[in-house]
Amino acid sequence: MHQFLPYAWFGGCCVPFHESTISVATHALHYGTGAFGGMRALPNPTDPSEILLFRADRHVRRLSQSARLLLTDLSEITIFNAIVALLKANRPSSPAYLRPFLYTSDLGIAPRLHDIETDFLIYGIELGDYLSPDGVNCRISSWTRQEDRSLPLRGKISGAYITSSLAKTEAVKSGFDEALLMNSRGKLSEASGMNLFLVRDNVLITPGVDQDILEGITRSSVIELAKSMGLTIVERPIDKTELFIADEVFLTGTAAKITPVRRVESTTLRTERPIMSQLKERLTAITEGRDPSYEHWVTRIRLDPLN
The missing domain is CATH 3.20.10.10 (D-amino Acid Aminotransferase, subunit A, domain 2)
Structure with missing residues (x-):
């Protein structure tokens, strides 16, 4: 069973995961008209108030480009800001996998990409090894x-x-x-x-x-x-x-x-x-942020202090 992060990005803000639901008539559900990304979020092993993202710029750029292939504009900064908001809301204490998803949210039945509504969401799950490290x-x-x-x-x-x-x-x-x-x-x-x-x-x-x-x-x-x-x-x-x-x-x-x-x-x-x-x-x-020569591959997200 997946352990989902408590909050998802849905409808332009962070909401409890169980409230991030879509209609059974959603276009993307029937026609596969969506594009997704995948990104690992790792709590800094030496500073738990910091989350490390590997090559975040490349991930958000690919999703933005994927959206263009579906004739939709989704800017890199929009994706990145939503990811930061999601991480600050969830404050993951163990490695997590984030799934941003751009999809046709229209309730129509015609297979198309023109004159159709789209939306964007993100959810996360706790994830260690996806495949066995032994091979x-x-x-x-x-x-x-x-x-x-x-x-x-x-x-x-x-x-x-x-x-x-x-x-x-x-x-x-x-x-x-x-x-x-x-x-x-x-x-x-x-x-x-x-x-x-x-x-x-x-x-x-x-x-x-x-x-x-x-x-x-x-x-x-x-x-x-x-x-x-x-x-x-x-x-x-x-x-x-x-x-x-x-x-x-x-x-x-x-x-x-x-x-x-x-x-x-x-x-x-x-x-x-x-x-x-x-x-x-x-x-x-x-x-894990331990190689200074590739520090530019790591985006560090500082979590807000708890009140």
Whole structure:
């Protein structure tokens, strides 16, 4: 069961979570006409009156751009100010995951994006590890990742996640933890909600943005960190068989952080993951505000003192 934060941002202000309800006739509920984001909020381990947000600017920018793909204007400052208000209202004392959501709130029945009302909400849940830090077992999904010519994959459009949902359930019901999806060209794209990396001969490889992936913020952060550490990074198409002979395979995402892959189909992978371990250690230090060289990746929200 999820432990929701007590307050949500709804109707332009913070309200008790149980009051943040929508009509059963809401357009987005029926047609998937929404866009969402995901952001981790971490109480500062050394100062509980401060909340740390990882790359908040990138997260609010992506949601604002996703809104534009739905022909809606939602400014970055509007998103950010609502997140700050939500954090100050909830004062989370443990790691939390925030879910901002732009959606068509109209009660009409026609599938459309013109002449329609939209709204914006945020809620949060307490969240530690989304996937096991010890690693996950993956299968190649029978479902194919959508193409950008059929859906705007540069945004986190809610309707697109039916494929992720089908793939995830197929994986779990067949004895695995996670699914890896291939694109329509037969190349690996991403997991159900994470980006994919592998290591071969000390080279870090990941599908490029031309492989119908979501342009993940953790993904781009890992690439930048790897470059700063002197690693060779290649963005290119990846064949399925490369997974079975890779030295390391791991997934990245806001919820998943950096998660190793232990097994793909019936092939057990190596347990030594020196490159992933270095990247994970560095990213953890940054998100916890312990790396001054990447302080610009951390937004610090000071909570108001209690009366």
